[in-house]
Amino acid sequence: MWGAPAEPVDSYYEVRPECTDVPITRFKIKPGKTLSARKWHAAFSPDGQLDIGKTLHRIQLGGIHPTIRGEVWEFLLGCYDPKSTFDEREQIRQNRRVQYARWKNECCEIFPVVGSGKYITAPVITEDGQPIQDPLVLLETKPGANANSTEIVKELTSRGPLDKKVIQWLLTLHQIGLDVIRTDRTLVFYEKQENLSKLWDILSVYAWIDTDVGYCQGMSDLCSPMIILLEDEADAFWCFERLMRRLRGNFRCTESSVGVETQLSNLAAITQVIDPKLHQHLETLGGGDYLFAFRMLMVLFRREFSFCDSLYLWEMMWALEYDPDLFSLYEEPGSNIEKAEGSKGKAKSIRQCGKYERENLKIKSSEAPLPISVFLVASVLKDKSSKLLQEARGLDDVVKILNDMTGNLDAKKACIGALKLHKKYLKKAKMT
Numbered sequence: 001m002w003g004a005p006a007e008p009v010d011s012y013y014e015v016r017p018e019c020t021d022v023p024i025t026r027f028k029i030k031p032g033k034t035l036s037a038r039k040w041h042a043a044f045s046p047d048g049q050l051d052i053g054k055t056l057h058r059i060q061l062g063g064i065h066p067t068i069r070g071e072v073w074e075f076l077l078g079c080y081d082p083k084s085t086f087d088e089r090e091q092i093r094q095n096r097r098v099q100y101a102r103w104k105n106e107c108c109e110i111f112p113v114v115g116s117g118k119y120i121t122a123p124v125i126t127e128d129g130q131p132i133q134d135p136l137v138l139l140e141t142k143p144g145a146n147a148n149s150t151e152i153v154k155e156l157t158s159r160g161p162l163d164k165k166v167i168q169w170l171l172t173l174h175q176i177g178l179d180v181i182r183t184d185r186t187l188v189f190y191e192k193q194e195n196l197s198k199l200w201d202i203l204s205v206y207a208w209i210d211t212d213v214g215y216c217q218g219m220s221d222l223c224s225p226m227i228i229l230l231e232d233e234a235d236a237f238w239c240f241e242r243l244m245r246r247l248r249g250n251f252r253c254t255e256s257s258v259g260v261e262t263q264l265s266n267l268a269a270i271t272q273v274i275d276p277k278l279h280q281h282l283e284t285l286g287g288g289d290y291l292f293a294f295r296m297l298m299v300l301f302r303r304e305f306s307f308c309d310s311l312y313l314w315e316m317m318w319a320l321e322y323d324p325d326l327f328s329l330y331e332e333p334g335s336n337i338e339k340a341e342g343s344k345g346k347a348k349s350i351r352q353c354g355k356y357e358r359e360n361l362k363i364k365s366s367e368a369p370l371p372i373s374v375f376l377v378a379s380v381l382k383d384k385s386s387k388l389l390q391e392a393r394g395l396d397d398v399v400k401i402l403n404d405m406t407g408n409l410d411a412k413k414a415c416i417g418a419l420k421l422h423k424k425y426l427k428k429a430k431m432t
Contacts, residue, residue, distance in 0.1 A: 006028035006029060006030045006031075007028060007029040007031075008025070008028055008029075009025060009027055009028065009029060009066055009308050010025055010308070012066035012067075012308070013066070013187060013189070013228070013307050013308050014187065014188040014189070015186050015187060015188065015307075016186055016187070016188055016191065019186040022186050022306060022307075023305060023306040023309070023406055023407030024306060024407055025306040025307075025308045025309055026306075026309055026410060026411070027063060027308050027309050027312040027411065029062075029065055029066075030062045032062075033058075033061045033062030034058075034061075034062040034063050034064065034065055035055065035058040035059050035062070035063070035064045035065060035068070035072065036065050036068075037065060037067055037068050039058060040055070040065075040068050040071075040072065043055050044086075047085045047086065047087075048084065048085040048086030048087070048088075048089065049082065049083055049084070049085060050075060050082035050083075051082075052075065052082035052322070052324060052352050053349075053351040053352050055072070055075070055082075056319045056322055056352075056354055059072070059076075059315055059316065059319040060316065060319050060320065060354075060355065060415075063312045063315060063316065064315050066308075069229050069311065069315070070226075070229030070230040070231075070235075070239070072315070073226075073229065073239060073315065073318075074230075074235070074238075074239055076315060076318040076319060076322060077239055077242040077243055077246075077318065077326075078242050078245075078326030078327045078329070078330050079238055079239060079242050079327070080092065080327060081327040081328065082324065082352070084327075093235065096234060096235075096238050097232070097234040097235070100205070100233070100234035100237050100238070101234065103205050103208060103209055104201065104205050106208065107169075107204055107205055107208050110156075110166060110169075110170075111124070111152060111156075111170065111173065112152060113152065113173075114201055114204055114205070115201060116197075117193065117194055117197050118193075118197055119176075119177045119180060119196060119197050119200035119201075120136075120173055120174050120177045121136065121174055121177035121178050121181065122136035122174050123171070123174045124152070124156075124170060124173065124174065125156065125162075125167060125170045125171060127167070127171065128167075129157070129161060129162045129167045130157070131156055131157055156170070165211055168211075168214065169204075169207055169208050169214070172204075172207050172214055172215045173204060173207075175215065175217075176200055176203045176204055176207065176215050176220070177200055179203075179217055179219075179220040180196055180199050180200045180203070180220055181196065182220075183199065183220040183221060183224050184221075184224045184307060186307075187228075187307065189228055195227065198227050198233055198236075199220065199223060199224060199227055201233065202223055202226075202227065202233065202236060202237045202240060203215055203219060203220060203223055205237065206219070206223075206237070206240065206241065206244070210244070210248070212248075212252065213244075213248050213251050213252055216251040216253070218251070218298045218299045219244075219251070221299040221302045221303075222240065222243055222244070222247065222299060222300070222302075223236075223240045225307075225310075225311055225314075226239045226240045226243075229311075242330065245330060246371070247300075249262070250263065250297060250298055251298075260294060260297050260298055261289075263297050263370075263371070263373075263374050264289060264290040264291065264293060264294065264297070265289075265290075266370055266374050267290050267293055267297075267374050267377055267378055268288065268289070268290050270370075270374065270375065270378045270421070270425050271290075271378055271381060271382075273425055273428050273429055274378060274382060274421060274424060274425055274428070275381070275382055275385055277385075277389065278381065278382075278385045278388060278389060281388065281389050281392070282388075282398070285392060285393075285394055285395055285398065286395055287395050287398055292395060292398050292399050292402060293377045293381075293402075296373075296376075296377050296380075297373055297374070297377060300313070300314060300317075300373060301313055301373075301376070301409075303406065304405055304406050304409055305406075305407070305409060305411065306407065309409075309411050310411075312411045312412075313411035313414065313415070316411060316412065316415045317372050317373065317376070317415065318354075319354050320354040320355050320356040320357070320372055320415060320419065321354050321356050321357055321371070321372050322352075322353060322354035322357060323353060323354075323357050324349065324352040324353060355419060356372050356418075356419060356422065357369075359419075359422060359423065359426070363426065372415075372418055372419075372422070375418035375419075375421050375422045375425070376414055376415070376417075376418040378418070378421055378425075379414060379417035379418045379420075379421045380402075380405065380409070380414065380417075382417070382421065383417065384401060384402070384405070387401055388401055
């Protein structure tokens, strides 16, 4: 109801009482602005088609109520077509749950700790495929796994030399475990072993199916909200898989480079156009590669905001970037795992697009548009420009000034700043 007081959201994502140094949460549920359960359900036609334009407007106005956040995210990330019916989505959901169960079963057959309610943080195999009998693995997997670690390790090599894909996957499992126990550890949710193991299972299955990228540090930060928001493990997996289609390019590594370097060079180009003095200063300090912004782009500002505010930022970004062709693009045979070229050239309703996507449609470029996250970082740098110019005498100072922002950023203002900067950049870039 309009005029009603804003409601704090801390009770939805409870923080452990001993964790007193977490960033404060700025996001509040604002009646009349935040997308409520009532407004969300009213946005569907009797057969289940979603008025996505109205929904995007509401999200951009005040975010999403925590009680419906998971199901709204499934649309924002392209899990479902807004033009689909309730029955069509239910069929897709069931098919995906079966597919996830199939993949998880493949993993379990190789390493029965998957799906056992346990996880590991110590290696079980060497790079040349020889088993390691680490006492820590025995401790972590007993009781609970279908076999103890010694039996698992023996079974791994009893059928002859292991396939390269299997060795590579097994090598990542303890790395996933080490990241899982460090992810969102301030939340009460992760005091439960079953939730930690669910996060480990999803990341392990993803590493198994995405042989090109596998698992990289930072993915646990991106996956964690999914299992908090979506009760069914398979639904959480597919939401994460859709998010990775946007971001997996950042994680793709070669011997000489990391995928995110492309976005960092885009960030440098934007800053050079928008704030040439700052860009020159950063280059003089040896920061022309913009590696100080690496973390912001890799995990989408998870460390710069409180848990709840980072979710608010994400949904604002996704609503602004929303492309109604996402679902069909991802479902096309041979579409690979990521959105590469976008859906350029296809006619689409402007009303069904996010504000940022609308601006990109005006450009009529053959190149894929830059993600809004790059402009978010550029906007943050622009806001801190005078401080960086006056106080930064080395890269350590740059990192310190940016780290001091933690908990002091406003997600909505950051998105508005990114939109303004995007328009300004396009205008200036056109003139040069």
